[in-house]
Amino acid sequence: MTTTSDLSGLFGPDRVHRRLYTDPAIFDIEMTRVFAASWCFVAHESQVPEVGDYVTTEVGRRPVIVTRSTDGSVNALLNRCTHRGALLVHDGAGCAKRFSCPYHGWTFANDGRIVGLPFPADHPASAAGKRDHLDLGRLTTATYRGFVFGTLHPDPQPLAEWLGAASEWFDLLVDRHPGGELRLAPGVQAIEFAGNWKLSWDNAADGIHATFAHHSYNVLGRSNSTDTVLDRDAAVSPMLARALGNGHMVVDQRPGIPHGPWATMRPTPFSEQLTTAFLERGEAASDLDLATGSMVNLSLFPNLLFVGNQLLVVEPVAVDRTRLRLFLVTAPGAAPEIDQLRLRVDEDFVSFGTPDDLDMFERVQAGLSIPEMEWIDVSRGLLDGRDIADDDGVVTGPITSEAPQRGYLAKYASLLTTEVTTRVR
């Protein structure tokens, strides 16, 4: 049995223990304390625009259906029949007024209420005249700028508090879209790696790995006379890394790319035709920046990463297996070429950058199997005096600082070592 005391000993100010990445017992604890009891991203409202629309997701390995119910509200329901426990819908998306269990026919409205109980006379709930205890389990939900979050915490702090200092960065990412309107393209790409979920977090605000792990991406850029956003000297770059509190992190690459985001992109398939059409119609060249990412990578703990124009949802599968679900963010209020360009830009890093990240994750996981080498170093920037903490606890450092990793790990440690009894609404 893993006690809170055991867990506390796995964290130091400048290091964390390998067991956090390799111990299945700790993984099981994480799924409740770090995921189910936190505010996890479950869907964007654009994924369920019409009444009856639903998508499936997971929160701490719990299958979840996110639905738009008849009253227009968005619900996050546990994808488990309240009879024997069968999944009501398989992975995917669709539109349904009701979810009917294929096993024994129990039927639920898309807000989770039980509306059909076959052979009702035989069930005690009928005799009692009360059956709302048979409704589907549900998460507490809250929405920020169209992003729906869910939690099973019995007394969650308000979502706005949870987001805290991350809100202004969140706003920045939403407001760069005309009218503040963004949508998720309907298809989702799933990629798995043989590694712990925290490897994707360690990487998300890691400003140094771009020089080494993404060397090949930068080589492709140079072959087209393009300085990619990753092809910068981290030692002198004015880019910034921040720990935002509550585990959230941001990397602001904008100070290091004086010519703007679009200038960091190699030509992509059909990009010349599309940009020509865009400019010939009189659109501003600077608006092409919308076709690529904002150059602000925001990570909302524990499961949502904004990278470029993609949302990466982190789904732990096992202590040594993680699924990333990748969504493309579109800009419906922009000129049509912007989304056309985004589609091909989106594929570019997934093709020539993400595979290198995935390989690093799997190398790290394999290396962490060595029991005699216990510790993972996260000390960079800790003592050099360049990390600056403000009154709200936000720590800002140069792109080489591991302040964001220390920040998320501190929140992670706090959650992991605090017992919580989750509650289904």
Added chain:
Amino acid sequence: MMNTQTDMCVGARYDELTSLVASIAGRPTGEPAATSNANAFVLAEARLLDLGRYDDWLAGFTHDGVLWVPLTPTSHPGVDQALYLDDRRRLGERAAWRTDPSAWGQQPASVCVRTVGTVEAWTDGATTVVSSAIIIDEHRAGRSQHLAGHQIHELVDHASSCRTKILLFPALASGLRNPSFLL
């Protein structure tokens, strides 16, 4: 929504891709002569890819050649994310990337064995449309992946060059480890 002549060209090319996918289900039994010629092309292509002869493989594409790997058979390349949609230039980059010693996602390189079967082909005017099943067994860094799907080729110049290649793998929707081996 396409607004200009230039946009129309891109949109028309995208529409060609979706039409090609949609056309396969309703086609009659493959034409024997066309199937025989196309069979030689798709088998040779599989061999070139298995051997990592990417330059020779690239030479088999026309200047306006496209490789499309959608996430679902009903995807549209102008609406939906794809694993990739490469024009000839990015195909060249993909080939170059795979042999870059600092492309860690392919170091060590995937060793792949492609098995192509159920080949059928039809002549559509000056082009030959080919449908085939493909299984790719990938081995890399001590683990293996097995992937089954379909591929569609649009061949020109008497079935000697490829203008369009589409790979359809159902497993893409549910999660694949490091898909950079897919060609």
